[in-house]
Amino acid sequence: MDIARIAVHESVAKACPLEAMVAALQGPDVRVETVGDDASFDASDCVVTFSPREAFLDAAWVHGIRAGYDEFDVDAYEAAGTVLTNSTGIHGDTVPETVVGYLTAFARRLHVYRDRQRDNDWTQEPYDAPFTLTGEQVCVVGLGTIGQGVADRTDALGMDVVGVRRSGDPAENVERVYTPDELDAAVADARFVVLCCPLTEETEGMVDAALLAQMRADSYLVNVARGPVVVEDALLNALDTGTIAGAALDAHWAEPLPDDHPLWNHESAIVTPHVAAATSRYHEDIAALVRENVERATRGESLRNRVA
Numbered sequence: 001m002d003i004a005r006i007a008v009h010e011s012v013a014k015a016c017p018l019e020a021m022v023a024a025l026q027g028p029d030v031r032v033e034t035v036g037d038d039a040s041f042d043a044s045d046c047v048v049t050f051s052p053r054e055a056f057l058d059a060a061w062v063h064g065i066r067a068g069y070d071e072f073d074v075d076a077y078e079a080a081g082t083v084l085t086n087s088t089g090i091h092g093d094t095v096p097e098t099v100v101g102y103l104t105a106f107a108r109r110l111h112v113y114r115d116r117q118r119d120n121d122w123t124q125e126p127y128d129a130p131f132t133l134t135g136e137q138v139c140v141v142g143l144g145t146i147g148q149g150v151a152d153r154t155d156a157l158g159m160d161v162v163g164v165r166r167s168g169d170p171a172e173n174v175e176r177v178y179t180p181d182e183l184d185a186a187v188a189d190a191r192f193v194v195l196c197c198p199l200t201e202e203t204e205g206m207v208d209a210a211l212l213a214q215m216r217a218d219s220y221l222v223n224v225a226r227g228p229v230v231v232e233d234a235l236l237n238a239l240d241t242g243t244i245a246g247a248a249l250d251a252h253w254a255e256p257l258p259d260d261h262p263l264w265n266h267e268s269a270i271v272t273p274h275v276a277a278a279t280s281r282y283h284e285d286i287a288a289l290v291r292e293n294v295e296r297a298t299r300g301e302s303l304r305n306r307v308a
């Protein structure tokens with residue numbers, strides 16, 4: 001594959017400044033430029049993009065700047081013979097650090113005190129509300145780049161770590177790995193269930209009323225995966241009725257989360273606007289992946305992170 005141009009689609013601006021991405025992608029042998037929805041593509045183009053567009057199927061290769069590629073029609077890429085690569089591998093620090101933040105906030109009640117600070121309110125939480133992460137169990141669903149990062153950090157904090165993945169293969173710092181058909185058992189003893197899996201036909205709606213009912217009443221759900229992995233009504237009901245103690249959500253069913261969504265004002269919810277992966281070096285991490293693959297393409301080697 002001979003790449004003459006890297007076309008940076010304007011949707012990249014959802015994750016980082018376009019100019020920063022263009023500058024980071026510069027190299028000796030390719031032209032790098034920004035393109036909008038009116039652009040056309042040919043077999044010497046690599047498109048770097050946040051969102052899919054049908055016109056990209058005319059390019060040689062499309063690189064999605066997210067780990068999740070659920071919005072891309074993989075079959076259409078295969079039918080068109082267009083290579084599709086994703087950005088898994090670069091979120092092993094950012095998202096796990098955010099997850100540790102959610103867990104610490106819930107255990108040490110930081111989210112409650114931040115809310116009270118706005119009203120100069122000195123009220124302390126009840127004696128039995130705070131707890132320590134040390135000694136609590138966390139169930140990490142999906143043990144890839146992000147899940148492993150969560151497992152490493154929570155293990156280092158003294159937590160008991162269990163995990164779930166299709167292969168069931170052991171993972172470092174995870175005491176027991178379950179398969180998806182054992183999900184009920186995997187979540188049953190956990191104080192925290194952290195979703196780090198992709199959105200697929202298998203995972204859509206995986207966290208439903210029945211699974212939430214299997215979770216402990218004092219447990220917390222963390223979703224840094226994709227909104228539809230969780231059944232929205234089931235979660236809202238579980239929070240309202242005390243089936244679980246709370247939830248931290250970075251990934252939502254509709255983004256932005258609508259103004260009138262009940263989660264905004266839910267005391268036991270932490271809502272972040274899909275920023276668990278945010279970092280001021282996002283453009284550099286993506287550019288390193290793309291530049292490596294341009295070199296591989298030039299040498300006729302297979303591309304890293306190829307998903308179609």
Ligand code: NDP
Pocket residue numbers: 066067068069087088089091095141142143144145146147164165166167168180196197198199200202203224225226250251274275276277278
């Ligand atoms: P990886 O591909 O590295 O890991 C995905 C993991 O999920 C693998 O361990 C895989 O293992 C497992 N998995 C797949 N299907 C299932 C299933 N049915 N049940 C349980 N585990 C499953 O991806 P990343 O860790 O880089 O990213 C994971 C997801 O997180 C992304 O797809 C994206 O949706 C989301 N994400 C969100 C971000 C944010 O900003 N909030 C940032 C980056 C990613 P196996 O194949 O053995 O099942």
Ligand code: 7N6
Pocket residue numbers: 015065066067068069087277278282
């Ligand atoms: C954008 C990260 C992913 O899948 O959802 C995230 O990688 C997007 C900063």
